[in-house]
Amino acid sequence: MANISRRNILKMGVVGAGTLALSSINATAAANEKDVKFDEEWDVVVVGSGFAGLAAGLTTAKKGNRVLILEKMGRIGGNSVINGGAMSLPNNPVQEKQGIKDSKELFMQDCLKAGLGLNHPELLETLAKRGNDAYKFLVEEGVVFDENVVAHFGGHSVPRTLTTKNHSGSGYIHPMVEQFQKIENCELRRRAKFDDFIVNNNGRVVGVAIRENYRFDDNLYSDDLENTSGEKKIIKAKKGVVLASGGFCRDRIYRKLQDPRIPDDVDSTNHAGATAGVLLKAFDLGAYPVQVSWIQFGPWASPDEKGFGMAPLLTQEGMFKFGFAVDVRNGKRFMNELADRKTRADAEFKILKEAPNAYPIAIGYEDSFRLINPDVVKKALSNDKLVGVCQSLDEIASKYGVPLDGLKESVKKYNEGIKAGNDEFGKPVDQLKGELFKENGPYYVIRLSPKPHHTMGGLKINEKAEVLSSKTGKPIEGLYAAGEITGGTHGASRLGSVAITDCIIFGMIAGENI
The missing domain is CATH 3.90.700.10 (Succinate dehydrogenase/fumarate reductase flavoprotein, catalytic domain)
Structure with a gap:
């Protein structure tokens, strides 16, 4: 187990409790751009190569931006590539074909019931409104849905869940990666670990510090304090950074700080790299923490x-x-x-x-x-x-x-x-x-x-996928987030098959707004 100092343990516990953001008291400050030399320059940097990261990367790249997607693992896709491929969409085309009556209001009611009413309504409403936009986006990117089946997942009032032909998240990830890699002046880089933010004098995020040729060690947890593998690089992001690094269900230290009932050795549905490092750095920067102690188990x-x-x-x-x-x-x-x-x-x-x-x-x-x-x-x-x-x-x-x-x-x-x-x-x-x-x-x-499956909490974002500051309540300039690293959309417990909906929609929105 990594030798994580008492200060770092206390830091993680404070953030997880949702108290004062650490940037206002004892943060390990991000580097200032005047103190670094940039090794590379891109328009947009996306951290994470799952549903949210690829949706953001594709959307902003098609606006003409030069995009770099960073993936810390050797394999692309994180949890997204191994999940069941089920995506809940109210009023979707397959429902209509089968005569299933649904509504945005019913979808929201079901999500609120599962979330014990703790869902942030403006984020939930965004999912209800943009569902068919996400469907069209995915079809255009080459995702093939099973047009004969609309599944009824637990907690939904009506069948509204679509699945890919292969019943796997890989049915989304593979075609999206293929489409992204066709775009000129864009790159998806593996074993490239995000370490910290680069900011300017006004606190705007203008880049990231990373390590290339990073080797993930599953024996280390949380922010991998003992793992120094890889070569450091400073990357400039002229227009913005999107955080899409997922949740922390495999982070044995951080998840137990949030819920001490979780045994250290309990298995999880998540891939090995589902840890809290990027989330903690965003908290250090001053991002609002939201509902971080709610962790969902897959029954x-x-x-x-x-x-x-x-x-x-x-x-x-x-x-x-x-x-x-x-x-x-x-x-x-x-x-x-x-x-x-x-x-x-x-x-x-x-x-x-x-x-x-x-x-x-x-x-x-x-x-x-x-x-x-x-x-x-x-x-x-x-x-x-x-x-x-x-x-x-x-x-x-x-x-x-x-x-x-x-x-x-x-x-x-x-x-x-x-x-x-x-x-x-x-x-x-x-x-x-x-x-x-x-x-x-x-x-x-x-x-x-039951196994730890999804972390409900994370960074507070607005309807534009902008990360909000705990100091001002306003967006942290240049910083966006989408998917499981965010909090509030699902409340206490996510309704099954709404994760892909969340990731794709807010990934698209981040890409649209940069």
């Missing part, structure tokens, strides 16, 4: 695979929709499988707190996966360490230590709820159109364990 994850894995693809639009989850101690259902993420994760945590190894199980059958790309299903089901195949309820009971009587009673009550159109946990069973849970196998079973 569809499994302890039987590392990271994001395949389980969420099978559970979210498969087992949770056409099947159910039970407590292995008694065989009984314990939640609405299509509730928002926090509600479901809290229900699972309650079981695991009482019995740490009693992982709840999700149960489905072959038909449960019909809305998912068959190639994805085939690949996931081939992993027998993740997915258990049982020929009967008796076999599930025997293999997973579930009381058979309780399991059979759960099937009976679930089917009675479908027939009556009134599920005991409030699951919207009307969508199942009378489809009962099958009483004969084979069944597919996945063990469940």
Whole structure:
């Protein structure tokens, strides 16, 4: 573990608590442009190569700007390239084709409910207004959506989630990277780590200090104080800097400062580089911290695979929709499988707190996966360490230590709820159109364990994606941000499939406003 000084630990804790911005008391000040020599000059510098960074880079490059995108890892895309590729858009073209009625107001209501009303309304309203702009932008950049499927993710009142053909964030990242790299005088640079800001005498951000040939070390956390790899460079950004470096779910020091209940060794759905370094430097600069201690756990994850894995693809639009989850101690259902993420994760945590190894199980059958790309299903089901195949309820009971009587009673009550159109946990069973849970196998079973998935809080931005100063309440000139590094849009808990919406829209907006 990195030897992080007491001062740095206290600094991170203070910022995370959302108290005074450190720049007003003891900040490690950004360098002044008069004290440095610029090695390179660009119009715009974007930090991060995921959804938000590429949307910002493409948008501003198409205005004629020379753009440099920096990626600290050796691989492009961060969390974006490994996520499930689901994007929620109210009133989208596929909804219209299928006759699904939706509205911007309903979308906002659903987000507010999941976010416990802590969402910043002006940011949420921006998502509702600009959704179809984002859809058009992505299609123009070569993203291919599955035009036959509109998914119903947990917490949404109606199906409104689109997915890429390959059910992966790579379906966005690869074509966007390809389009960006075609633009003359623009560059996407890997293993280039942001270290600090360069400002002028008025406090405007005019550049960044970076390290090229940086080698990320997964044994170090937070702001990588011991990792000195790479060669230093000073980059001028004539028109602005966009922060799109994502969240900090893999930052074991910083996430625990925000929520001490998170064990040091708990697995996360995030890629290794999801740490807090860029966020902390922005706080040092004087950016407003917003809701940094709200960390979302993915309720569809499994302890039987590392990271994001395949389980969420099978559970979210498969087992949770056409099947159910039970407590292995008694065989009984314990939640609405299509509730928002926090509600479901809290229900699972309650079981695991009482019995740490009693992982709840999700149960489905072959038909449960019909809305998912068959190639994805085939690949996931081939992993027998993740997915258990049982020929009967008796076999599930025997293999997973579930009381058979309780399991059979759960099937009976679930089917009675479908027939009556009134599920005991409030699951919207009307969508199942009378489809009962099958009483004969084979069944597919996945063990469940919530994993840190998304950090709700971060930098406060306005509707123009400008980062606001804690000193003045006004934008920090030359500094923009988009995606998971920002806070306020999602409140206490992000509604599933709204992350890509957020990243693309505010990435576009940052690019438009520079």
